[in-house]
Amino acid sequence: SKTKHFKWEVEYMYWSPDCVEHVVMGINGQFPGPTIRAQAGDTVHVELTNKLPTEGVVIHWHGIRQHGTPWADGTASISQCVINPGETFLYRFKVDKAGTYFYHGHYGMQRSAGLYGSLVVDVAEGEKEPFHYEGEFNLLLSDWWHQSVHEQQLGLSSKPFRWPGEPQSLLMNGRGQYNCSLAAQFSNSPSTQCKFKGTEQCAPEILSVQPNKTYRLRLASTTALASLNLAIGNHKMVVVEADGNYVQPFAVEDMDIYSGESYSVLLTTDQDPSLNYWVSISVRGRKPQTPQGLTMLHYQHHPKTSLIPTSPPPVAPLWNNYTHSKLFTNKILAFMGTPQPPITTHRRIALLNTQNYIDGYTKWAINNLSLVLPATPYLGSIKYGLKNAFGQKKPPENFPIYYDVMKPATNQNSSYGNGVYMLGFNTTVDVILQNANALAANTSEIHPWHLHGHDFWVLGYGEGRFSDQKENNLNLRNPPLRNTAVIFPFGWTALRFVADNPGVWAFHCHIEPHLHMGMGVVFAEGVHLVGKVPDEALTCGLTGKMFMSDNNKP
Numbered sequence: 001s002k003t004k005h006f007k008w009e010v011e012y013m014y015w016s017p018d019c020v021e022h023v024v025m026g027i028n029g030q031f032p033g034p035t036i037r038a039q040a041g042d043t044v045h046v047e048l049t050n051k052l053p054t055e056g057v058v059i060h061w062h063g064i065r066q067h068g069t070p071w072a073d074g075t076a077s078i079s080q081c082v083i084n085p086g087e088t089f090l091y092r093f094k095v096d097k098a099g100t101y102f103y104h105g106h107y108g109m110q111r112s113a114g115l116y117g118s119l120v121v122d123v124a125e126g127e128k129e130p131f132h133y134e135g136e137f138n139l140l141l142s143d144w145w146h147q148s149v150h151e152q153q154l155g156l157s158s159k160p161f162r163w164p165g166e167p168q169s170l171l172m173n174g175r176g177q178y179n180c181s182l183a184a185q186f187s188n189s190p191s192t193q194c195k196f197k198g199t200e201q202c203a204p205e206i207l208s209v210q211p212n213k214t215y216r217l218r219l220a221s222t223t224a225l226a227s228l229n230l231a232i233g234n235h236k237m238v239v240v241e242a243d244g245n246y247v248q249p250f251a252v253e254d255m256d257i258y259s260g261e262s263y264s265v266l267l268t269t270d271q272d273p274s275l276n277y278w279v280s281i282s283v284r285g286r287k288p289q290t291p292q293g294l295t296m297l298h299y300q301h302h303p304k305t306s307l308i309p310t311s312p313p314p315v316a317p318l319w320n321n322y323t324h325s326k327l328f329t330n331k332i333l334a335f336m337g338t339p340q341p342p343i344t345t346h347r348r349i350a351l352l353n354t355q356n357y358i359d360g361y362t363k364w365a366i367n368n369l370s371l372v373l374p375a376t377p378y379l380g381s382i383k384y385g386l387k388n389a390f391g392q393k394k395p396p397e398n399f400p401i402y403y404d405v406m407k408p409a410t411n412q413n414s415s416y417g418n419g420v421y422m423l424g425f426n427t428t429v430d431v432i433l434q435n436a437n438a439l440a441a442n443t444s445e446i447h448p449w450h451l452h453g454h455d456f457w458v459l460g461y462g463e464g465r466f467s468d469q470k471e472n473n474l475n476l477r478n479p480p481l482r483n484t485a486v487i488f489p490f491g492w493t494a495l496r497f498v499a500d501n502p503g504v505w506a507f508h509c510h511i512e513p514h515l516h517m518g519m520g521v522v523f524a525e526g527v528h529l530v531g532k533v534p535d536e537a538l539t540c541g542l543t544g545k546m547f548m549s550d551n552n553k554p
């Protein structure tokens with residue numbers, strides 16, 4: 001195995017992700033940031049310099065478990081202090097498992113600002129993937145707003161509450177079209193046909209293929225808000241990987257991808273090679289106000305006259321057809337040979353997801369606590385026993401038995417919290433994510449939950465309130481291993497993981513405005529076993545103070 005070195009500078013730059021010029025957060029002059037490509041077992045070094053003039057930055061390596069390097073997880077207030085303007089921080093971590101991953105900012109709403117990129121880990125030298133393909137493409141999916149994230153962020157924490165609304169565009173590899181459409185000729189609403197030379201920042205990245213071959217399509221969603229449905233005209237896809245774990249292959253015509261998820265699908269180019277085909281992404285779970293994101297599948301065989309397909313783009317399933325989504329999600333099962341979960345658990349934590357008010361501000365809360373991150377990173381404050389750094393009260397393991405998840409709460413007020421779920425090292429933990437009615441009657445949203453530092457088994461999904469009887473129906477035989485799992489409206493999702501990674505780990509809804517409004521919790525395990533944390537990770541808050549008084553220096 002090797003060490004891969006990267007030198008990155010994060011900066012604001014003018015860019016036209018959807019043909020409209022705005023400001024994005026880029027890396028080394030690129031948007032999306034450079035792709036990291038490594039082999040399982042490699043060590044990745046990213047020397048990150050913050051060139052933003054007035055704000056800190058951190059980068060999280062989504063899906064990388066950070067065994068032995070919890071300080072490199074890149075979560076502000078959890079694993080490290082933010083990197084201040086002008087400063088450089090060295091991320092050093094091992095990529096131990098082949099798969100499709102990505103990275104993104106994890107401070108404020110910097111992911112919405114465009115701070116993200118792909119991270120692909122190939123199998124180790126001499127190893128083989130359990131499927132065959134002749135070429136591959138990588139599509140990083142995101143959503144894009146014209147309003148600056150600073151304004152979005154302020155609106156979310158204002159009274160009255162101002163919601164940023166639906167995204168203006170959907171992007172594939174940072175490319176979308178706002179003022180024109182690639183499929184104008186098929187659209188009912190008047191729109192102009194996009195004309196591209198191909199060198200524009202918003203020109204679609206065309207997937208150029210040869211007939212009768214199999215391609216691997218790596219898909220990852222780093223959307224701030226949108227849940228997506230992806231389809232390729234006339235072509236089936238075979239799902240083979242989810243979140244860096246192999247799954248039982250299954251064929252689909254379209255698939256859902258929630259924020260924080262990644263997949264690999266196999267695509268066989270067995271259709272008429274004289275035609276071109278659409279690749280489309282559409283919003284689901286929220287009433288779409290955003291046009292489909294589009295690019296083309298182009299058979300090289302054919303002389304390049306027009307790349308625009310001759311038939312309309314795939315029609316997305318109805319945004320609120322949850323039956324369709326559940327059908328897809330329930331097909332995802334572990335590939336043979338995937339480690340199975342322990343058959344019993346040591347602890348069960350039930351987490352109720354609610355939308356609330358605190359002093360008239362709109363928030364999300366988990367068991368009635370809305371997360372506000374502290375000034376001192378937990379990794380430092382727990383390691384050095386700094387009890388004033390965060391709330392010492394244990395956060396609740398459950399929610400009231402009489403709580404009706406199908407109705408708005410009788411008391412919609414909640415409070416702020418920043419306590420930690422302390423997990424026994426190497427114990428098995430079950431988490432029941434319980435969805436509920438939001439503030440308004442008859443509304444409940446999709447929330448994709450992402451766990452740092454681990455993969456978990458998804459033991460099952462269900463409707464209404466989770467109860468002990470439902471426990472008997474959990475899948476302990478071939479549950480998929482993942483790092484992100486969705487909860488459907490008014491439903492529950494059951495997860496199991498082993499707390500075997502010393503460190504402090506965020507567990508949160510991957511919808512960025514939701515996290516910003518408090519939708520997350522913090523887990524910690526075996527922090528006494530964490531080796532030397534680089535000083536640079538802890539130079540803020542109470543750990544920063546500790547460094548200043550020399551005699552206390554650890």
Ligand code: C2O
Nearest residue numbers: 060062260450506
């Ligand atoms: Cu990709 Cu904590 O997130």
Ligand code: CU
Nearest residue numbers: 447509511514
């Ligand atoms: Cu959410």
